[in-house]
Amino acid sequence: xxxxxxxxxxSTMSDGLLSPEELVAHAASKGVRVLALTDHDExxxxxxxxxxxxxxxxxxIDGVEISATWKKRTLHIVGLRVNPQHPALLEAFARVREGRxxxxxQIAEGLAKAGIANAYEGAREISGNSVMTRSHFAxxxxxxxxxxxxxxxFKKYMVKGKPGYVNHEWMSLQEALTLIKDSGGQAVLAHxxxxxxxxxxxxxxxxxxxxxGGVALEVVTGSHQPPQYAQFAKLAHRFDLKASQGSDYHGPxxxxxxxxxxxxxxxxxxxxxQDWPEASLLQ
Ligand code: AMP
Ligand code: MN
Ligand code: MN
Ligand code: MN
Numbered sequence: 064x065x066x067x068x069x070x071x072x073x074s075t076m077s078d079g080l081l082s083p084e085e086l087v088a089h090a091a092s093k094g095v096r097v098l099a100l101t102d103h104d105e106x107x108x109x110x111x112x113x114x115x116x117x118x119x120x121x122x123x124i125d126g127v128e129i130s131a132t133w134k135k136r137t138l139h140i141v142g143l144r145v146n147p148q149h150p151a152l153l154e155a156f157a158r159v160r161e162g163r164x165x166x167x168x169q170i171a172e173g174l175a176k177a178g179i180a181n182a183y184e185g186a187r188e189i190s191g192n193s194v195m196t197r198s199h200f201a202x203x204x205x206x207x208x209x210x211x212x213x214x215x216x217f218k219k220y221m222v223k224g225k226p227g228y229v230n231h232e233w234m235s236l237q238e239a240l241t242l243i244k245d246s247g248g249q250a251v252l253a254h255x256x257x258x259x260x261x262x263x264x265x266x267x268x269x270x271x272x273x274x275x276g277g278v279a280l281e282v283v284t285g286s287h288q289p290p291q292y293a294q295f296a297k298l299a300h301r302f303d304l305k306a307s308q309g310s311d312y313h314g315p316x317x318x319x320x321x322x323x324x325x326x327x328x329x330x331x332x333x334x335x336x337q338d339w340p341e342a343s344l345l346q
Contacts (some may be wrong), residue, residue: 064151064230064242065094065113065327066095066325066327066328066334066345067094067323067345068095068096068098068308068336068341068345069090069097069098069099069312069322069323069325070098070099070101070126070136070143070281070307070310070335071128071141071253071284071307071308071309071311071312072085072086072098072099072100072101072309072310072311072313072322073100073102073103073128073311073312073314074086074100074102074108074112075108075192075193075261076102076105076107076108076193076194076200077102077103077105077121077128077193077196078103078126078190078193078196078198078313079102079312079313079314079317080203080313080314080315080317081115082229082308083100083108083109083111083112083145083313084111084114084115085326086112086312086323087112087115087119087121087123087136088102088115089117089312090119090120090323091120091324092120093322093323094217094323094326095132095186096121096122096337096345097336097342097344097345098112098116098121098122098123098128099121099123099124099125099126099143099251099309100112100124101126101127101128101141101309102128102194103128103129103139103194103196104127104128104129104130104156104159104163104194104196105127105156105193106127106145106147106152106156106343109123109125109126109132109147110147113125117143120243124143124144124341125143125144125145125146125147125248126141126142126143126144126248127142127145127152127243127248127310128140128253129141129142129233129239130159131228131233131234131235131238131239132233132234132235133235133236133268133269133271134259134264138233138252138253138258139235139251140239140240140243140251140253140277141250141251141253141281141309142239142242142243142246142248142249142250142251143248143249143335144248144249144302144339145243145246145247146246146247149245149246149247151242152242152246153275155182155242156240159234160194160210162231162232162233163194163195164195165278166195166229166231167186167187167195167200168185168201169229170182170183170197170228170229171183171186171220171225171228173189173226173228173229174200174204174220174226174227175229176226177220177226177227178232179207179209180205181322182200182203182204182227182256184203185200185206185207186199186200187199188203189203189206190247197221198313200220200227201213201216201220201221204216204221209319212284212316213316214316217228225257227291237275238273240272240275241275241276243276244276249278249279249335250272250276250278251276251277251278251279251280251281251307252269252272252277252279252280252281253281253284253309253311254287254311255281255298256286256287256291256294256295257286265298267343268318271297271304272304272331273304274304275302277298277306278304278335279304279305279306279307280295280299280302280304280305280306280307281308281309282295282296282299282306282307282329283307283308283309283325283327283328284308284309284310284313284320284330285318285319285320292326292328293329296329296331298330299332299333300331304335305333305334305335305337306328306332306334306335307335308325308327308328308334309325310322310324310325
């Protein structure tokens with residue numbers, strides 16, 4: 064990593080393995096100087112991360128990764144520089160949390176039909192008080208010996224067509240973008256290469272995203288292969304969007320990419336942090 068900035072990662076407040084304090088310490092040990100914590104539909108780790116960041120000389124960006132539904136697909140929208148006290152944001156996340164809990168019960172029902180009992184309780188034990196995600200079910204299933212690792216357990220149980228998959232309706236893309244904007248944040252379309260959209264739908268999405276206030280595409284992420292860096296850099300340019308970079312780190316053994324190892328954005332990208340006060344720290 065030549066530019067020591069990482070704008071996407073998760074703590075135990077969603078489905079990461081490290082507490083906010085541990086995550087910040089880990090980022091610092093890997094040379095990250097500017098870090099956004101972006102838990103799924105959750106901002107409760109930011110205050111703790113901020114205290115740790117001050118101790119480690121890291122500049123923390125308040126972030127979140129919002130789950131949204133667009134044309135029956137789930138998209139993830141990263142919000143950067145959001146106000147974690149914004150009432151509309153907190154209300155919306157309380158609703159998402161309830162929806163996630165109801166979905167978790169349905170996931171457990173599906174797994175019970177496949178002969179796996181008590182998955183709700185098992186996943187809840189792992190998630191503690193955090194939002195319940197498919198990752199917690201995946202960890203429970205690995206612990207029970209149903210697959211050897213998180214990646215294979217997702218394939219076998221947690222994706223479309225499998226017993227632990229539930230089709231869930233998240234907030235709309237418009238609502239997610241409005242929440243981010245109204246709470247003072249900048250919206251980034253997370254890992255666009257993961258959505259398996261064809262050319263036409265990707266173009267439709269990027270037009271809508273930009274027209275509704277979206278600011279940047281996540282070009283470099285642990286979910287992309289290097290050819291996708293160039294592909295999405297080109298699309299960012301074409302749709303007049305800035306570019307972001309983040310590891311999407313979830314903890315040891317849970318991630319595609321370690322912190323502090325991000326390649327630079329391709330030439331020609333306008334970094335989403337270009338006008339931020341922290342930009343001067345990165346030169
Ligand atoms: P949820 O928001 O509860 O649907 O959980 C989504 C989370 O599950 C993502 O943020 C990833 O951390 C994880 N995830 C999704 N798909 C996979 C996969 N194929 N392999 C490993 N982790 C995955
Ligand atoms: Mn996750
Ligand atoms: Mn995501
Ligand atoms: Mn993520």
